[in-house]
Amino acid sequence: xxxxxxxxxxxxxxxxxxxxxxxxxxxxxxxxxxxxxxxxxxxxxxxxxxxxxxxxxxxxxxxxxxxxxxxxxxxxxxxxxxxxxxxxxxxxxxxxxxxxxxxxxxxxxxxxxxxxxxxxxxxxxxxxxxxxxxxxxxxxxxxxxxxxxxxxxxxxxxxxxxxxxxxxxxxxxxxxxxxxxxxxxxxxxxxxxxxxxxxxxxxxxxxxxxxxxxxxxxxxxxxxxxxxxxxxxxxxxxxxxxxxxxxxxxxxxxxxxxxxxxxxxxxxxxxxxxxxxxxxxxx
Amino acid sequence: xxxxxxxxxxxxxxxxxxxxxxxxxxxxxxxxxxxxxxxxxxxxxxxxxxxxxxxxxxxxxxxxxxxxxxxxxxxxxxxxxxxxxxxxxxxxxxxxxxxxxxxxxxxxxxxxxxxxxxxxxxxxxxxxxxxxxxxxxxxxxxxxxxxxxxxxxxxxxxxxxxxxxxxxxxxxxxxxxxxxxxxxxxxxxxxxxxxxxxxxxxxxxxxxxxxxxxxxxxxxxxxxxxxxxxxxxxxxxxxxxxxxxxxxxxxxxxxxxxxxxxxxxxxxxxxxxxxxxxxxxxxxxxxxxxxxxxxxxxxxxxxxxxxxxxxxxxxxxxxxxxxxxxxxxxxxxx
Numbered sequence: 001x002x003x004x005x006x007x008x009x010x011x012x013x014x015x016x017x018x019x020x021x022x023x024x025x026x027x028x029x030x031x032x033x034x035x036x037x038x039x040x041x042x043x044x045x046x047x048x049x050x051x052x053x054x055x056x057x058x059x060x061x062x063x064x065x066x067x068x069x070x071x072x073x074x075x076x077x078x079x080x081x082x083x084x085x086x087x088x089x090x091x092x093x094x095x096x097x098x099x100x101x102x103x104x105x106x107x108x109x110x111x112x113x114x115x116x117x118x119x120x121x122x123x124x125x126x127x128x129x130x131x132x133x134x135x136x137x138x139x140x141x142x143x144x145x146x147x148x149x150x151x152x153x154x155x156x157x158x159x160x161x162x163x164x165x166x167x168x169x170x171x172x173x174x175x176x177x178x179x180x181x182x183x184x185x186x187x188x189x190x191x192x193x194x195x196x197x198x199x200x201x202x203x204x205x206x207x208x209x210x211x212x213x214x215x216x217x218x219x220x221x222x223x224x225x226x227x228x229x230x231x232x233x234x235x236x237x238x239x240x241x242x243x244x245x246x247x248x249x250x251x252x253x254x255x256x257x258x259x260x261x262x263x264x265x266x267x268x269x270x271x272x273x274x275x276x277x278x279x280x281x282x283x
Numbered sequence: 284x285x286x287x288x289x290x291x292x293x294x295x296x297x298x299x300x301x302x303x304x305x306x307x308x309x310x311x312x313x314x315x316x317x318x319x320x321x322x323x324x325x326x327x328x329x330x331x332x333x334x335x336x337x338x339x340x341x342x343x344x345x346x347x348x349x350x351x352x353x354x355x356x357x358x359x360x361x362x363x364x365x366x367x368x369x370x371x372x373x374x375x376x377x378x379x380x381x382x383x384x385x386x387x388x389x390x391x392x393x394x395x396x397x398x399x400x401x402x403x404x405x406x407x408x409x410x411x412x413x414x415x416x417x418x419x420x421x422x423x424x425x426x427x428x429x430x431x432x433x434x435x436x437x438x439x440x441x442x443x444x445x446x447x448x449x450x451x452x453x454x455x456x457x458x459x460x461x462x463x464x465x466x467x468x469x470x471x472x473x474x475x476x477x478x479x480x481x482x483x484x485x486x487x488x489x490x491x492x493x494x495x496x497x498x499x500x501x502x503x504x505x506x507x508x509x510x511x512x513x514x515x516x517x518x519x520x521x522x523x524x525x526x527x528x529x530x531x532x533x534x535x536x537x538x539x540x541x542x543x544x545x546x547x548x549x550x551x552x553x554x555x556x557x558x559x560x561x562x563x564x565x566x567x568x569x570x571x572x573x574x575x576x577x578x579x580x581x582x583x584x585x586x587x588x589x590x591x592x593x594x595x596x597x598x599x600x601x602x603x604x605x606x607x608x609x610x611x612x613x614x615x616x617x
Contacts, residue, residue: 127298131559132573133589136585224577224578246440250441253432253436257436261425
């Protein structure tokens with residue numbers, strides 16, 4: 001998604017509170033899943049197959065969101081799926097951010113051949129369709145959570161590099177950079193102490209965007225069965241199972257969909273709102 | 284202009300060379316011995332050595348790359364391991380389905396985005412515009428994967444008004460000689476088949492189109508609103524044109540350029556999205572083939588598909604550059 005297209009710059013505090021609230025809930029559940037989940041997410045009870053959620057007749061009180069076609073508790077699987085999603089968002093998001101931002105800072109600040117090399121690699125990288133690239137990589141390095149995280153880092157660092165490079169170039173032309181130079185500050189110190197803090201808001205907003213994207217990529221890969229092993233509960237895996245039993249038990253599909261939707265939406269909205277709050281120009 | 288084009292072509296050549304190296308190296312990194320996999324149990328060491336020599340695996344990596352590259356340039360992408368067919372034939376057979384889907388999605392996105400932008404411009408400043416902003420924000424943050432699932436659930440399961448898989452009803456007798464079913468059905472005036480195709484395509488196309496429609500809607504609305512303050516637009520209003528006429532006859536032409544560029548750039552993302560959306564709707568395109576290839580670890584096929592996608596991406600980027608030069612006269616004489 002293009003930076004210029006982020007939603008309106010008007011400050012809307014409710015956006016920050018709503019998205020922040022959902023993300024707190026998401027990370028809280030992800031962290032506490034083993035203790036707060038009412039059932040073992042892998043326990044199959046074949047006598048309790050496809051129980052509907054609580055507001056429909058025939059529901060059991062012990063399974064508020066119903067059970068899937070193997071009699072596993074949807075709510076518990078959803079909570080454990082949140083752990084996988086949160087792990088991917090944090091590790092893949094931060095590592096991608098670190099790699100991409102460092103390269104972007106170097107390219108934007110030192111220019112010359114450094115910039116030439118980095119920008120050319122970014123061009124090559126961006127001529128792969130991301131989802132296909134992810135699938136290719138996972139095919140090469142094997143399935144599993146680590147592979148998914150590695151694939152996301154290898155593919156998505158360009159998102160940071162492009163934005164950070166452009167922003168660094170803009171900041172490097174400003175008077176304060178020149179002033180730091182005149183005051184005798186070394187090039188590296190100027191980059192770290194003067195330019196980096198001013199590029200940071202942009203990095204932060206791309207980071208939240210990236211965390212949302214990482215969660216979607218993980219969901220897509222587990223949907224096509226290329227992520228964690230099929231036993232472990234993931235939102236994408238639940239969606240794949242729900243897609244199969246869609247006519248018998250739509251709730252198996254819709255709950256992970258809603259969770260995925262709200263989490264991705266909250267990440268983008270939170271990043272947007274955060275940037276509006278801390279970017280002095282927009283404020 | 285000519286110099287610019289030439290530089291662009293050189294840069295394309297370098298990019299494609301880079302892509303080919305990445306693909307070649309990536310596939311060589313796959314754990315496991317391809318010779319052992321192809322021969323199966325019970326093969327002797329001589330068999331393995333003979334096959335290695337046949338595949339050129341006994342030569343250095345650079346020589347291997349050179350042999351592979353010269354073959355690829357001549358259109359020889361190798362043979363698919365799982366389907367035992369020529370990779371290029373397979374890929375070209377599936378490509379038209381994906382291109383038709385992507386173009387239908389582009390049309391949807393342009394229509395939907397244009398409608399949102401014009402409505403938002405006419406009713407600017409009111410709750411209608413706020414509603415459109417909110418809708419665009421929601422649509423933009425929802426990936427095509429989720430839109431696809433949502434459409435399946437609403438139209439396929441709850442309302443039951445649409446079949447949710449395939450490209451065309453399998454029991455139909457198809458007169459087509461090419462793989463461009465949609466175009467050919469129109470050219471042959473078989474509109475019953477066109478309707479059947481569209482009936483299968485509209486949901487995946489809409490899933491792909493919705494995020495892009497939000498981008499188009501938001502950017503076009505912004506440019507239109509800026510144009511609406513210009514003097515020549517005020518003059519048109521003074522002449523008695525209605526707001527609708529002002530937008531379509533006067534403002535649109537000047538506001539369109541940034542949106543066109545953005546749409547062309549985002550079209551590559553849309554094509555990337557076909558991979559998963561085709562899977563969701565069991566649509567027989569290149570993306571679905573790609574996922575099958577990965578699940579079967581069919582490396583020659585994966586290589587072929589990735590290269591074809593990369594060529595399409597690079598061509599679209601070239602088209603964007605040319606389009607930009609045409610729309611911006613200052614660059615034409617640069």
